[in-house]
Amino acid sequence: MSPLLALGLLLAGLCSVHCLPENVVVKDQHRRARVDDHTLTSSNTDFAFSLYKQLALKNPNKNVIFSPLSVSIALAFLSLGARGSTLTEILEGLKFNLTEIQETEIHQGFQHLLQALNRPSNQLQLSVGNAMFVRDQLKLLDKFIEDAHVLYSSEAFPTNFGDPEAAKSLINDYVKNKTQGKIEELFKVLSPRTVLVLVNYIYFKARWKIPFDPKHTEQAEFHVSKNETVEVPMMALGLETPYFRDEELGCTLVELTYTSNDSALFILPDEGKMQDLEAKLIPETLTRWRNSLKPSKIHELYLPKFSIKSNYELIDILSQLGIEKIFADADLSGITGTGDLVVTQVVHGAALDVDEEGTEGAAATGISIERTVLRTTVRFDRPFLIAVVLKDTQSIIFLGKVTNPSQA
Numbered sequence: 001m002s003p004l005l006a007l008g009l010l011l012a013g014l015c016s017v018h019c020l021p022e023n024v025v026v027k028d029q030h031r032r033a034r035v036d037d038h039t040l041t042s043s044n045t046d047f048a049f050s051l052y053k054q055l056a057l058k059n060p061n062k063n064v065i066f067s068p069l070s071v072s073i074a075l076a077f078l079s080l081g082a083r084g085s086t087l088t089e090i091l092e093g094l095k096f097n098l099t100e101i102q103e104t105e106i107h108q109g110f111q112h113l114l115q116a117l118n119r120p121s122n123q124l125q126l127s128v129g130n131a132m133f134v135r136d137q138l139k140l141l142d143k144f145i146e147d148a149h150v151l152y153s154s155e156a157f158p159t160n161f162g163d164p165e166a167a168k169s170l171i172n173d174y175v176k177n178k179t180q181g182k183i184e185e186l187f188k189v190l191s192p193r194t195v196l197v198l199v200n201y202i203y204f205k206a207r208w209k210i211p212f213d214p215k216h217t218e219q220a221e222f223h224v225s226k227n228e229t230v231e232v233p234m235m236a237l238g239l240e241t242p243y244f245r246d247e248e249l250g251c252t253l254v255e256l257t258y259t260s261n262d263s264a265l266f267i268l269p270d271e272g273k274m275q276d277l278e279a280k281l282i283p284e285t286l287t288r289w290r291n292s293l294k295p296s297k298i299h300e301l302y303l304p305k306f307s308i309k310s311n312y313e314l315i316d317i318l319s320q321l322g323i324e325k326i327f328a329d330a331d332l333s334g335i336t337g338t339g340d341l342v343v344t345q346v347v348h349g350a351a352l353d354v355d356e357e358g359t360e361g362a363a364a365t366g367i368s369i370e371r372t373v374l375r376t377t378v379r380f381d382r383p384f385l386i387a388v389v390l391k392d393t394q395s396i397i398f399l400g401k402v403t404n405p406s407q408a
């Protein structure tokens with residue numbers, strides 16, 4: 001076996017069924033809204049691959065796992081409060097083409113998506129949600145509160161950030177609870193100057209339609225690199241399932257289906273071909289794969305059982321993807337009506353377990369926002385007066401006018 005697949009895809013792959021909600025749209029808006037759902041899905045996929053490439057680049061030879069959907073939703077949620085070029089940057093960074101889709105359609109798209117993802121199913125545990133933790137004295141605009149609630153189903157919790165340890169526990173415990181204990185410490189630190197934290201969480205648990213038999217799981221070699229081999233529990237199964245041998249990109253694909261009909265796509269590049277394949281990860285490649293996967297008899301499928309986790313701070317990576325104003329020169333005036341808010345952290349945690357029974361995954365994204373310290377600037381760049389005054393006697397010992405500092 002060569003090095004394992006692009007794991008980041010797993011959670012993206014879950015989109016196959018759930019990112020295209022069928023029945024969530026009402027009456028005559030039907031056709032338009034379906035188009036929007038499709039645009040949303042392709043933008044989210046584009047963003048997923050772009051983010052994957054940055055994370056893989058920053059974490060060479062490490063496992064990569066994240067939920068692109070969680071990051072997309074959290075940033076779209078934040079964009080509710082962004083204005084002007086700060087807003088454009090977030091939406092374009094999320095790969096929306098603003099000549100083709102309007103801001104309100106994007107938010108409606110996410111609203112539909114959240115409704116579709118949270119529809120109860122007895123074949124699948126899936127929950128996706130948003131929350132905001134608000135400093136007691138922070139006065140949010142009614143419009144922001146309403147949009148957060150209606151479009152992003154966000155709960156709001158008053159929070160005393162003056163006690164940062166307690167605030168951190170409140171947020172981390174909330175996320176831990178919503179992710180069934182899988183994301184334990186989303187925020188490692190939180191500044192006492194924080195005024196608002198936005199959170200998205202995702203929890204997913206599904207069973208394979210055709211499970212692996214634990215009796216057939218055996219220790220086997222996994223080739224981390226040409227040089228390095230480790231022993232892993234290797235599951236084994238014979239089954240008929242969608243399969244594609246991609247000669248063009250030099251990789252083999254196997255899709256495993258859950259009882260809910262969602263699926264995980266496993267992509268195995270030929271030896272030494274991981275980087276070439278990563279470079280080709282674009283939405284068109286995924287579409288080509290989807291059209292090429294055909295049910296085939298696989299006599300022996302060997303897949304390691306694994307459990308991986310990650311923790312990322314995304315400021316640098318989002319800046320690479322063109323989302324930078326939020327961190328320095330932000331216009332987040334849609335949140336409070338004032339122009340003094342700035343994003344100070346974007347943290348993401350994810351965990352994914354794959355075993356004989358199925359898959360359990362969780363992820364969360366947290367965005368912390370602070371007030372910028374108002375900077376007072378006075379620039380003496382034109383003629384000015386000077387008086388030197390002795391403190392005790394208030395005597396003026398020098399008085400002058402500077403009209404040209406370069407003259408003697």
Ligand SMILES: *[C@@H]1O[C@H](CO)[C@@H](O)[C@H](O)[C@H]1NC(C)=O
Nearest residue numbers: 092095096097098099100101
């Ligand atoms: C956005 O869409 C317009 C119209 O469909 C197209 O001409 C343009 O190239 C697109 N821009 C990007 C960056 O894809």
Ligand SMILES: *[C@@H]1O[C@H](CO)[C@@H](O)[C@H](O)[C@H]1NC(C)=O
Nearest residue numbers: 173176177178179180181182
């Ligand atoms: C999450 O919170 C609910 C309600 O407070 C509680 O009933 C549940 O047991 C908690 N779950 C976990 C995994 O902590």
Ligand SMILES: *[C@@H]1O[C@H](CO)[C@@H](O)[C@H](O)[C@H]1NC(C)=O
Nearest residue numbers: 061224225226227228229272
């Ligand atoms: C193999 O490992 C050795 C020492 O650990 C290292 O010097 C060498 O560059 C490695 N070769 C390859 C192809 O990675």
Ligand SMILES: *[C@@H]1O[C@H](CO)[C@@H](O)[C@H](O)[C@H]1NC(C)=O
Nearest residue numbers: 121122123258259260261262
């Ligand atoms: C999954 O797909 C199969 C075949 O199309 C169908 O019979 C079954 O009802 C579907 N299951 C669910 C949970 O949607």
